[in-house]
Amino acid sequence: MHLFEVYFAAAVLAGTPLMLAGTGELLGEMLGMLNIGVEGLMLIGASSAVVVTVKSQSPEMGLLAGSLIGGLYLLVFYGIPVVGFGTEQVLPGFAVWFIGLGLSQGIGAHYEDIAVRSKSTIVTLPLLDRVPVLKEIVASYPWPVYLAVILPIVVWWFFAMTRHGRNMRAIGEDPVAAAAGGGINVRGWRSLYVFINGCLGGFGGAVLAVIVLGEWGPDAVAGRGFIALAVVLFSAWRPLRIIAGSYIFGLLLILVSLGGALAWPIPSAFLSMVPYMGVIGILVLWAYLSHQRGIGYGPAALGMSLEESK
Amino acid sequence: MLRKSKGREKDDKGVGGSYPDIATIGNPNLHGSGTGNVVNNTDRNSVKDCKKLFGIGIAVDCKQWRLIAGEESQTRSLVFRVVSLCIVITIAALYLVLTVNIPDVLGQVLDQSFGTAAGLSEFAILATPLFLTALAVSVPLRLGLWNVGGEGQFFAGAWLASGVAFGLSHMTGGLLIVFMLMAGAVGGGLCVAIPALAKAYLNVNEIITSLMLDLAIVYWVDYWISGPWHYNLSQGGVLESRFIPAGSWLPALPIDGGIDSGLLLSLGIVMVFGVALKYTKIGYTSRMAGSGLGLCRYAGMPIRKAVITAMLVAGGLAGIAGTLQLIAVSHQLTPALSNNTGYLGIAVAVLAGSSALGILIMGIAVAAVLAVGQVAQIYGVPAEGVFVLMGLLLLLSVLATVLSRYRLIRRIGISGQGAEKIRERGRSLISLGKDINEHEVGHDAEARAVRDAEGRSQVASRMVGKAEQVSGNE
Numbered sequence: 001m002h003l004f005e006v007y008f009a010a011a012v013l014a015g016t017p018l019m020l021a022g023t024g025e026l027l028g029e030m031l032g033m034l035n036i037g038v039e040g041l042m043l044i045g046a047s048s049a050v051v052v053t054v055k056s057q058s059p060e061m062g063l064l065a066g067s068l069i070g071g072l073y074l075l076v077f078y079g080i081p082v083v084g085f086g087t088e089q090v091l092p093g094f095a096v097w098f099i100g101l102g103l104s105q106g107i108g109a110h111y112e113d114i115a116v117r118s119k120s121t122i123v124t125l126p127l128l129d130r131v132p133v134l135k136e137i138v139a140s141y142p143w144p145v146y147l148a149v150i151l152p153i154v155v156w157w158f159f160a161m162t163r164h165g166r167n168m169r170a171i172g173e174d175p176v177a178a179a180a181g182g183g184i185n186v187r188g189w190r191s192l193y194v195f196i197n198g199c200l201g202g203f204g205g206a207v208l209a210v211i212v213l214g215e216w217g218p219d220a221v222a223g224r225g226f227i228a229l230a231v232v233l234f235s236a237w238r239p240l241r242i243i244a245g246s247y248i249f250g251l252l253l254i255l256v257s258l259g260g261a262l263a264w265p266i267p268s269a270f271l272s273m274v275p276y277m278g279v280i281g282i283l284v285l286w287a288y289l290s291h292q293r294g295i296g297y298g299p300a301a302l303g304m305s306l307e308e309s310k
Numbered sequence: 311m312l313r314k315s316k317g318r319e320k321d322d323k324g325v326g327g328s329y330p331d332i333a334t335i336g337n338p339n340l341h342g343s344g345t346g347n348v349v350n351n352t353d354r355n356s357v358k359d360c361k362k363l364f365g366i367g368i369a370v371d372c373k374q375w376r377l378i379a380g381e382e383s384q385t386r387s388l389v390f391r392v393v394s395l396c397i398v399i400t401i402a403a404l405y406l407v408l409t410v411n412i413p414d415v416l417g418q419v420l421d422q423s424f425g426t427a428a429g430l431s432e433f434a435i436l437a438t439p440l441f442l443t444a445l446a447v448s449v450p451l452r453l454g455l456w457n458v459g460g461e462g463q464f465f466a467g468a469w470l471a472s473g474v475a476f477g478l479s480h481m482t483g484g485l486l487i488v489f490m491l492m493a494g495a496v497g498g499g500l501c502v503a504i505p506a507l508a509k510a511y512l513n514v515n516e517i518i519t520s521l522m523l524d525l526a527i528v529y530w531v532d533y534w535i536s537g538p539w540h541y542n543l544s545q546g547g548v549l550e551s552r553f554i555p556a557g558s559w560l561p562a563l564p565i566d567g568g569i570d571s572g573l574l575l576s577l578g579i580v581m582v583f584g585v586a587l588k589y590t591k592i593g594y595t596s597r598m599a600g601s602g603l604g605l606c607r608y609a610g611m612p613i614r615k616a617v618i619t620a621m622l623v624a625g626g627l628a629g630i631a632g633t634l635q636l637i638a639v640s641h642q643l644t645p646a647l648s649n650n651t652g653y654l655g656i657a658v659a660v661l662a663g664s665s666a667l668g669i670l671i672m673g674i675a676v677a678a679v680l681a682v683g684q685v686a687q688i689y690g691v692p693a694e695g696v697f698v699l700m701g702l703l704l705l706l707s708v709l710a711t712v713l714s715r716y717r718l719i720r721r722i723g724i725s726g727q728g729a730e731k732i733r734e735r736g737r738s739l740i741s742l743g744k745d746i747n748e749h750e751v752g753h754d755a756e757a758r759a760v761r762d763a764e765g766r767s768q769v770a771s772r773m774v775g776k777a778e779q780v781s782g783n784e
Contacts, residue, residue: 098701269533287512
């Protein structure tokens with residue numbers, strides 16, 4: 001029972017960065033901007049957060065720096081070409097990935113394997129911490145875990161209830177019509193949400209390094225950016241499903257340490273493959289089920305610039 | 311009103327004269343349609359025509375520079391890409407100038423690349439797999455598919471090839487090498503089969519699936535080289551497999567310095583693909599598919615087959631690249647087998663822009679960047695810097711594609727004032743035409759005048775359209 005609680009908590013922690021980055025990516029995609037380079041974004045967020053945390057001795061400062069740097073990074077390397085020049089979106093996404101891959105190694109070069117985990121960020125929920133089992137598995141996590149769960153709910157409320165959210169969906173479906181009919185400043189909105197997407201992706205990376213792993217290493221992110229993309233595909237662009245998707249993929253990510261702890265007779269190399277193969281399996285299965293029911297299409301203008309939509 | 315118009319016409323051109331098509335004014339490429347008169351389309355004459363027709367001389371202004379938006383151009387795009395390559399090299403050079411002693415580095419780079427025969431063979435080793443992994447991205451890219459998992463397919467090919475080498479170690483020589491190359495192609499193809507089928511049948515995003523497989527394959531290879539094929543003598547967690555049987559080593563070419571013959575094979579494959587994709591039915595299909603899968607579906611082309619074939623071929627190519635690296639260079643399966651070759655292949659393919667010659671040129675350029683990077687690494691420059699350069703290159707080359715839509719050309723334009731005058735004049739002529747139509751006409755002269763006025767009104771309405779189009783462009 002104790003082991004279950006520990007690994008449940010580990011899965012929740014592992015799912016949190018995915019949820020943050022996935023929510024950011026969802027916001028971007030709702031406005032028609034596909035950013036393939038979440039991986040590079042998370043790397044930048046993770047490395048800069050660790051550097052700032054070590055320098056300032058404050059994980060909050062590190063998380064803040066990671067998200068702001070992530071936002072600026074995405075705005076410069078993705079926002080300017082895609083929103084400003086109206087280029088196609090896959091290549092700038094690759095550029096974000098590649099540049100993040102290189103730049104983060106430079107940023108974190110002297111900060112490898114420095115432990116930055118701190119207990120100060122843990123928040124204990126009132127009332128719930130008196131219930132026996134829930135005390136362990138729900139009630140006490142670092143605050144970003146709760147924030148990560150609240151965010152998709154806020155986004156859902158945003159899309160479903162507010163005028164702003166509907167305008168966002170209008171941009172994602174048809175930017176030209178949104179600009180002409182709705183009088184929306186499409187470029188301005190897209191720039192804003194590129195920044196927010198960058199902030200959330202960077203924050204996800206920062207949470208991963210500062211809180212989940214507690215250190216920076218060159219392979220800190222290890223494909224989680226692409227798993228975050230898979231979370232968005234899994235969610236079929238419905239914000240609340242981001243929560244479920246992130247925890248499922250988080251569970252896959254901790255499988256290797258769970259296998260080690262339970263001494264499963266499977267080589268750890270094979271267990272390390274499981275998250276990635278699992279993502280493929282879930283995506284294929286999910287696509288099959290959606291195919292059967294004819295659902296699961298993204299925003300119509302996804303991946304199209306304003307110029308292309310005309 | 312009628313009289314007035316008739317009189318002016320006699321003065322100008324004679325009754326029943328025909329008029330230049332308005333589209334030809336200021337646009338020498340278009341010819342007047344059906345008017346009988348061949349209009350002399352020099353600019354000065356256009357001005358004169360304008361004056362004759364409408365009494366407005368200033369409608370057509372002098373030539374001026376304009377930025378014209380049009381179709382993307384392959385040539386201009388290529389030029390811009392070369393420029394962006396130069397920009398990136400300059401950035402890298404600036405960084406090197408600031409951090410390391412340039413003469414040392416340059417000297418060593420020359421030693422290790424073009425300077426010496428041994429260096430040239432080192433350089434060939436860097437470039438050989440790049441050509442193939444770039445082709446592995448380029449082939450599906452013609453269909454608009456992104457095969458990002460070249461790195462994984464590279465290792466999958468090398469893994470299956472070493473399996474064959476260990477299994478058939480009693481064989482020697484050419485036949486074993488051929489078997490290994492075939493195994494490499496099959497391994498790479500197997501690795502890409504899941505993303506290909508998922509894309510073709512369920513439209514699952516191939517970028518994510520191929521990259522996930524790529525990350526998984528690394529652990530798969532780790533398992534084999536740390537377990538069953540482990541190189542016993544290597545100590546302390548070094549991940550290396552046993553050496554493959556010496557009979558399967560690819561011999562070097564009998565040239566000074568010994569350039570490995572893998573280079574020839576790699577060049578040959580790129581050229582064969584370059585020719586085949588240009589002149590065969592498959593190439594035609596893939597080009598069609600590249601211009602839009604919907605179009606292909608409409609034309610009844612087998613899209614699923616094309617998608618699966620392109621992806622499998624791509625995987626096979628990356629697998630052959632891994633096998634070549636295995637049999638010609640390292641002779642054992644290690645994580646260091648690939649120099650991020652699979653990922654760099656993406657950059658090369660994008661820069662080359664679906665041209666086989668481009669792959670060769672850009673492959674050599676990227677290999678040169680790698681060579682500089684390897685030397686600079688000795689001087690403490692991080693190895694991942696190469697990725698930053700590749701990212702910048704991708705960014706600049708995609709900007710180049712956009713910029714290639716624009717042309718800075720000198721041509722005559724109609725100024726806002728002139729356009730306004732034409733518009734006014736045209737409107738009055740149109741209303742004139744309407745007036746005449748409403749008039750009851752009996753005389754010949756008047757009938758002719760009606761015809762003329764109708765002709766004019768047609769011309770004028772076209773002129774208004776043209777003027778609006780021109781002023782809209784401004």
